[in-house]
Amino acid sequence: MSNDIRIKKGLDIKLKGEAEKTLEQAIISNYCTIRPEDFHGITPKLIAKEGTQVKAGQTLFFNKNNEAIKFASPVSGKVIEVVRGPKRRIDAIKIEADKSQAYFDFGKLDVHGAKPDTIKDYLLASGCWPFIKQRPYDVIANPNKSPKAIFVSGYASAPLAADLDFALQGKTDELQVAVTALSKLTEGHVHVTVGKHTNSPFLELSGITLHTVSGPHPSGNVGTQINKIDPINKGETVWTVNPQDLVIIGELLLTGKFHAERVVALVGSSVEKPRYFKTLIGSEVSTMIYDKGIAKDAHVRIISGNVLTGKQIDPDGALDYYSNVISVIPEGDDYEFFGWNKPIFNKVSTSRALTFSWLNPGKKYDLNTNTNGEHRAFVVTGNYEEVFPFDIYPMQILKACMYEDLDEMEALGMYEVAPEDFALTEFICVSKQPHQKIIRAGLDLMLKEIG
Template sequence: MPTDIRIKKGLNINLVGVAEATTSKAVASNVYNIRLADFHGLTPKLLLKEGAEVKAGEAIFYNKAYPAMKFVSPVSGELVAIERGARRKILNLKILADKQQTALEHKPLDPAKASAADIRAFLLESGCWPFIKQRPYDVIAHPEEVPKSIFVSAYVTAPLAADINYTLSGREKELQAAIDGLAKLTPGKIHISIGKGENSPFAQLKGFERHTVSGPHPAGLVGTLINRIDPINKGERIWTLSPQDLVIIGEALLTGKFNPERIVALAGSCVKKPKYYTTKIGAEISTLLYASGVNQKDFRVINGDVLTGSKSRPDGHLGFYNNCVSVITEGDDYEFFGWTKPVFDKISSTRSLTFSWMHPNKKYDLDTNTNGEHRAFVVTGLYEEVFPLDIYPLQLLKACMYKDLDEMEQLGLYEVIPEDFSLTEFVCISKQPHQEIIREGLDYLQKEIG
């Protein structure tokens, strides 16, 4: 049954440089990269050696813990580099793309007629399974575990994030195929949220429970949706997917081909012409930057949105799960007595010498400066004002820091992932790395309890 969800706690961060609703085809990259850090907790086993020829959609490595789970190349070409780190840990796999692309083809599958076993086997073999994440632990879902429900958030509230309604327009057929296939993998429901009053591509689709959501960020995070509809208890599993990944899964089911194409938002105050580009997973970010242009020398490229993305070099590559690249000013300067004077050009959740609360719709040109140094937690109550989940954020962060398993469980660590704490990290006057703390807590919980 559809529900209306209104989120009151949160904070919208309106930034300059939102991508315009126009799309161009990006210049094809010469080299594509698979970054192993995108698959947290995975131990890869290579199927190919350096110098091997590979087709688009052909497996390059598999999950050591579950060999049937394959990870495929986004393009056809030559595996030119296997970059390793400490203890020969694989960091990156680089593929030099062919000028003429060839793709590996599988037999298409009708999701309405296929069994759950057929759907599962197809997703594993085609390389689509890694798009399915699970809670708790924020890792790739285990194929033999059955989730009690599946969640997708198609309501976007993160700053500078891609507009899902725009990027998925016209892809209803693929979305419906993905929903029909995934519905076979859970005895529960598929829950999808859309913005209240928005013209969403999910509005006319079937086979799931629709929820209309309104409110400030983090209302658009899937964790907020889970907390309001079907919270996670110990021993339970919930799967989550991004809307753009549903398109790839649906297209693979219908055509038998793995097509890693994405419509990516290039946004931020440092971009001359913020807009959308059609490109592929693992493509060079420079192909987008040079097309739109950058209006200053000192800037930071963020692979993802400004709250949850990772710092990247301009010659870096698009992440496996990302459909947004943010470019903002590098904040390497310090204001003299900045903490003693009124602030008019920054966003703050407090009213102490700050005035952003008077202009809720104003757009700001913020940089990466933290405006302060790391210090011990200061109890201010700010986290609770922007954290809509039914969880005590400060207490959970501290429990993760001193690794108290009982407290971590009781305070709701099973239910959250790092991105749920991105906004509390933004407003934190102690400059604590909230997302890093939660990530370490989840890893410890999984290691000790599983």
């Protein structure tokens, strides 16, 4: 099989507000907030109650359904609030960070001489295991199952995504020790993908199977790459890890300290000076967005993540656990008179009916959050297949999820997909159906009924 992956189906959404390749230290956040909802399918059992003093790396809570999976504090400080929802559900844990950070010392680990079980126990005890996700179901990996392969996407193709080549500069040693450790946890390969004409530090690593990917979004999605490299069949499991999470794992192995650092891209047409910040997981986004970022009275939507798959957060909210992008775009709560019945020059569309974005593929757009239509029944247009590069029927699998037919979901390839794989079909959907929500509900049903 060729290591050159070429994706033809997809759609590049070119937006204004790409981050300049300049890196600044964000204002040190006084508070750190961890939300269990970032870890889908986890039932948290709290260890650090209000008033507890913790070091960076110490356990805040663990998964009630699998007590070995622990979740660490990104900072040292005092737990000042546990926010609870209905039925005393834990919605957030807020920590007041110390001015001088103290780290729990897990001790260095020599990965070359360590056995697989030793590495696994080390990652579980240190709180780094939540960085490892699995397909199927797109949840935190089950440590009791061995994957047939591990995938890392070193190429980001989403709109205004952080440039991973820039964000990972100088992190070759951390990446190398992390992939060496992970390679001992699988009998298969550690597959790493990079873009063409790249200067990625992944090019310098050993012990990996390197692939080059090209084509429109979602070519950078790890699900697309799995589908083209080693598709998942029933009964099989693969693991995925984000590149910046690999750096955290690598630094832990080299130093014994859980250093939850993120290089975050502040992007979007509503940002005065889009650029990169160095910060910590769970930091307040206000430490980045108001410094030559956006006006405090601006009518915008702040998204932790990219515009297709990220979560809307408040201006006083926190960076979520897995995001390396903060997107700020205009709030779309205004409507155009007869907008459906006149030529459109300032929006992206896959259709050529009164739309002209296809005439200028390099143009960048200032799009807002308006869905430009209302929710309605599925309309069969054939457009989904134009942007969906999997060997799967997207509309059929969406419908199977809606009427909860497990046999049909299995037959159509549900084991391979995750919600982010349907972000583009949701974007172009004339029916305004919530594709990612539908797929997430289908995966949850399968996990509950099939496991």
